[in-house]
Amino acid sequence: MNTINNEGLSNIYASEPSVYYAEYPSEDQQSRYAFQGAIAALFVGLLILTSLAVS
Numbered sequence: 822m823n824t825i826n827n828e829g830l831s832n833i834y835a836s837e838p839s840v841y842y843a844e845y846p847s848e849d850q851q852s853r854y855a856f857q858g859a860i861a862a863l864f865v866g867l868l869i870l871t872s873l874a875v876s
Contacts, residue, residue: 824832
């Protein structure tokens with residue numbers, strides 16, 4: 822909604838999204854998150870080992 826004050830300035834605000842509560846992840850989503858975390862930990866470990874081997 823555009824409003825104009827007494828000085829002729831336009832106040833344009835972004836529309837605010839409706840607020841909702843997140844749902845607890847299902848068993849399938851939890852297992853995928855655990856798998857992604859394990860892959861990320863493996864990747865970071867390999868990066869650290871590579872940096873130690875190169876230096």
